[in-house]
Amino acid sequence: NKHHAERAAPGSERLHESATEVFPGGVSHNIRYHEPHPLYVESASGATIRDVDGNEYVDYWMNHQTSVLGHAYPTVVEAVQEQAADGLHYGTPNETGLAFARKILEAFPAAERLRFTSSGTEATMYAVRLARATTGKDHILKAEGGWHGGSSDLSSAVHSPFDRRTTAGLPPGVEEHVHAFPINDEAAVEDLFEQYDVGGVIVEPMLLAGGGVECEADFLTFLREETRRRDAQLIFDEVVTGFRVSPGSYQARVGIEPDLTTFGKVAGGGLPIGGLAGRADLFERAKPNANVPPEQAILAGGGTFTMNPMTATAGLATLEVLESEPVYEHTESWGERVRSRLAEIFEERGVDARVLGTSSLFCPHFEPEAPLTDVKAVETATNRSALVEFHDRLIDRGHYHLPGHMGSVSYQTTEAQLEDLLESSEEVIQELQAEGV
Numbered sequence: 001n002k003h004h005a006e007r008a009a010p011g012s013e014r015l016h017e018s019a020t021e022v023f024p025g026g027v028s029h030n031i032r033y034h035e036p037h038p039l040y041v042e043s044a045s046g047a048t049i050r051d052v053d054g055n056e057y058v059d060y061w062m063n064h065q066t067s068v069l070g071h072a073y074p075t076v077v078e079a080v081q082e083q084a085a086d087g088l089h090y091g092t093p094n095e096t097g098l099a100f101a102r103k104i105l106e107a108f109p110a111a112e113r114l115r116f117t118s119s120g121t122e123a124t125m126y127a128v129r130l131a132r133a134t135t136g137k138d139h140i141l142k143a144e145g146g147w148h149g150g151s152s153d154l155s156s157a158v159h160s161p162f163d164r165r166t167t168a169g170l171p172p173g174v175e176e177h178v179h180a181f182p183i184n185d186e187a188a189v190e191d192l193f194e195q196y197d198v199g200g201v202i203v204e205p206m207l208l209a210g211g212g213v214e215c216e217a218d219f220l221t222f223l224r225e226e227t228r229r230r231d232a233q234l235i236f237d238e239v240v241t242g243f244r245v246s247p248g249s250y251q252a253r254v255g256i257e258p259d260l261t262t263f264g265k266v267a268g269g270g271l272p273i274g275g276l277a278g279r280a281d282l283f284e285r286a287k288p289n290a291n292v293p294p295e296q297a298i299l300a301g302g303g304t305f306t307m308n309p310m311t312a313t314a315g316l317a318t319l320e321v322l323e324s325e326p327v328y329e330h331t332e333s334w335g336e337r338v339r340s341r342l343a344e345i346f347e348e349r350g351v352d353a354r355v356l357g358t359s360s361l362f363c364p365h366f367e368p369e370a371p372l373t374d375v376k377a378v379e380t381a382t383n384r385s386a387l388v389e390f391h392d393r394l395i396d397r398g399h400y401h402l403p404g405h406m407g408s409v410s411y412q413t414t415e416a417q418l419e420d421l422l423e424s425s426e427e428v429i430q431e432l433q434a435e436g437v
């Protein structure tokens with residue numbers, strides 16, 4: 001078995017076996033499954049995780065890319081412990097949540113109001129609904145291969161072939177109102193605008209599930225102009241890029257003001273989070289006292305666990321570190337170092353590969369048979385099993401990646417750990433070459 005991890009993890013193996021009697025396939029989230037079995041993690045601190053068998057790994061998965069500060073960052077832990085003693089959640093407004101919301105709005109100058117959700121999935125679901133409701137137009141455009149969470153609307157065109165619904169059980173007709181375009185293809189977007197009455201366009205500036213392909217700045221500008229001209233809302237899904245790439249997220253980097261921004265992951269400091277932010281006028285009909293007939297009222301955000309003080313506290317503490325410490329510079333330069341050194345290693349060893357990613361994120365793609373300018377190319381024209389094999393062997397050497405997925409450095413990742421990763425990467429490449437894999 002090519003994918004067999006060499007590191008002994010009998011405890012994880014046993015727990016996984018037991019988990020197959022509890023969870024479908026032994027996991028509560030499909031992407032967390034990998035061969036031969038997932039690792040059961042017992043604790044995490046700094047840049048490392050420790051499994052139940054006592055193995056330590058430098059972590060490049062970082063809780064689905066949420067933990068830019070690394071694990072158990074001291075000021076975050078302290079703040080959360082203090083809050084826990086005052087109650088986990090009240091289900092009422094609270095000042096911590098308000099302060100947290102203000103901080104988030106400061107980061108998105110185009111946004112005047114926000115609503116919290118408990119996940120990125122809900123954030124994008126409500127954003128799309130808000131776009132339809134405020135424009136009165138039912139059709140939504142999304143990027144091919146864009147993963148915005150599992151809501152019915154946005155579950156189409158996630159995996160190639162992109163022209164069909166990609167999961168079973170969606171309400172009939174859903175995909176008739178959601179249409180996918182390849183990123184960086186202006187003509188394709190224009191065609192869709194010509195064919196359908198489009199109320200909103202949702203896009204990630206960098207597609208995480210698309211292996212890190214990025215929208216070109218010109219393409220994002222085009223989307224901004226086109227949505228304005230056609231009276232549609234432009235939604236930037238910054239669940240991944242938000243609070244990661246710069247204090248103003250990706251939109252500040254490219255100087256574009258979307259109508260709506262969805263955020264999640266990093267903002268919650270490791271606890272469940274999501275939300276949507278935008279101009280005040282877009283939320284008028286979402287107010288509890290909106291003076292509109294019920295069918296005009298808009299449901300935007302909310303839920304039992306929204307604005308809970310634990311997430312708000314972890315989020316605030318995290319955003320404070322992002323403001324006071326050189327986190328962006330550090331993670332960007334570490335990320336750049338990994339990307340460029342990996343590329344050099346591949347080049348020196350004659351390995352046909354390209355490394356994608358931005359700021360803290362990095363992902364190699366082997367044997368690209370086309371320019372990686374959209375997700376279709378990543379999905380159909382690269383050797384994904386080579387990537388999984390590469391990651392498996394890095395895990396054996398103590399560098400944890402979710403096999404086949406993007407990696408990221410954190411603020412607590414050390415230079416020595418990165419050098420180790422690069423050295424192991426070179427070793428793995430040599431080993432694979434020697435085996436003729």
Ligand code: PMP
Nearest residue numbers: 119120121147148149208239240
């Ligand atoms: N949007 C993007 C861009 C994402 O990457 C994800 C999750 N990976 C989501 C939305 C959904 O977020 P959540 O998993 O918190 O529901």
